[in-house]
Amino acid sequence: MMKEYDILKKFKKQLLSATAIICFCFISPARAQSTVNAHERWLKQQEHYYKSFIKKFYVIVCASRTDIGLLKEVFWDAQRDTNIFGKLKSFCTELSAGLPEKKLFQLIDSAKVSEEGLEFGLIIPVNVSATNTIYFELSCDSPSIIEYIWLNDGTSLNSIINNNVPHEKLFLVGSVNDKDGYVNIRNGPSSTAKVTGTLTDRDYFYYIPNGNTDWWQVARTENLKALTGYVHKSRILRFNDMSRSLKNKVRRDRREH
Numbered sequence: 001m002m003k004e005y006d007i008l009k010k011f012k013k014q015l016l017s018a019t020a021i022i023c024f025c026f027i028s029p030a031r032a033q034s035t036v037n038a039h040e041r042w043l044k045q046q047e048h049y050y051k052s053f054i055k056k057f058y059v060i061v062c063a064s065r066t067d068i069g070l071l072k073e074v075f076w077d078a079q080r081d082t083n084i085f086g087k088l089k090s091f092c093t094e095l096s097a098g099l100p101e102k103k104l105f106q107l108i109d110s111a112k113v114s115e116e117g118l119e120f121g122l123i124i125p126v127n128v129s130a131t132n133t134i135y136f137e138l139s140c141d142s143p144s145i146i147e148y149i150w151l152n153d154g155t156s157l158n159s160i161i162n163n164n165v166p167h168e169k170l171f172l173v174g175s176v177n178d179k180d181g182y183v184n185i186r187n188g189p190s191s192t193a194k195v196t197g198t199l200t201d202r203d204y205f206y207y208i209p210n211g212n213t214d215w216w217q218v219a220r221t222e223n224l225k226a227l228t229g230y231v232h233k234s235r236i237l238r239f240n241d242m243s244r245s246l247k248n249k250v251r252r253d254r255r256e257h
Contacts, residue, residue: 043115043122043140051108053146054124054136058104061085062092075146077158087161094151097128104128116173116239117250121147123172125209133211135170152211169208171222173250176201177237185229189215196229204250207236 053074060071066085071078078084096104107126114123124136135150148170149157156168176183182200186193199205199218208217208227216233219226239247 040115043113047113050113050122050124050138050144051111053138053144054108054126055105057136057146058096058108059101061088062096063101073143073145076148077162081162084161091151091157091161094132095128095134095149095157097132099128112240114172114238114240117247117254119251119255131211133209135209137170154208154210166224169224171206171219172209173204173239173242174207174218174236175204175242175246177235177241183231183235185218185231186215187229189213189230191232193230199231201237204242204246207231209233 056070056074060067060074068078068082068085071084075084081087099107104126107128108124111124111126114125115121116123118140120140122138122140124138126134126136128134132152134152135154136146137148137150138144138146148168150170151157151160154170156164156170158164159167176199178201181202182198184195185197185199187196188194206219206222206226210216214233215230216236217227217229218231218236219228239250242250
C-alpha cells in the first residue's frame with residue numbers, strides 16, 4: 001500500500017509533468033531542443049549545489065552529528081521517521097567504505113550527474129570504492145532533497161529501512177554498446193545461458209546496476225515484473241554517453257508516462 005508521502009510526491013510530479021507536456025506541444029522542435037540544451041547546461045552549473053546535499057548527508061549520518069533537524073533538510077525519509085539515525089548507522093560502512101570525510105568529498109566532487117531523462121530528478125553515483133557505488137537520487141526542486149539512496153546492488157536503502165517488501169530496485173536508462181549494433185539477452189548471468197531475445201542500439205532499455213556481478217538485469221520498461229534477462233555490463237551504454245536523439249526520445253517517453 002502506498003504511503004501518504006509517496007502519493008503526494010507522485011501527484012506533484014504528475015501535475016508538473018502534465019503542465020510540461022502541454023507547454024512542450026506548443027513549441028517548435030528547434031525551440032524544444034534549445035530548451036533541452038539549456039536544461040543540461042543548467043544542471044551542469046548546479047552540480048555543486050546538488051552534491052552539497054550528499055556531503056551534508058555523510059557529515060550528519062556518518063560523523064555522529066545526530067541532528068534530526070539537519071537530516072530532515074537533506075533526506076526525505078527523515079521528515080517522517082525520527083528514529084532514522086539508528087537505522088542508517090548500521091549502513092555507514094557500506095555507504096562510505098570507511099573513508100575519511102575529505103576523501104569522500106573528493107569522490108562526490110568527481111561524480112558524474114545523470115538526469116536519466118527524468119524531468120524533475122537526477123541521479124548522482126558516488127564510487128566509494130572500485131567495487132562499491134552508492135546512487136543518490138535527488139529532486140530538481142529548490143531547495144532540493146535526497147529522495148532515494150540506492151545501494152551497490154541497486155536495492156533501495158529507503159525500502160530496507162522502512163521494511164518494504166519486495167525491496168525497490170534502481171532502474172537506469174541504457175542502450176547497446178556493441179559494434180554489431182545489438183546484444184543478446186540471456187536467461188541467466190552467464191555467457192553460456194540461453195539466449196531469450198536481443199536489444200538493438202536503435203532504442204533504449206532499462207537496467208539494474210549491480211556492483212556484485214558483471215551481468216546486469218535488463219527490462220524494456222521500468223518495472224520489476226518486466227525484467228527479461230541479463231546482459232553483460234560492458235555491453236551497456238550509460239545515459240550520459242547515449243546519442244542526443246536517443247536521450248531526447250527517453251525524455252519524451254518519460255514525460256508522457
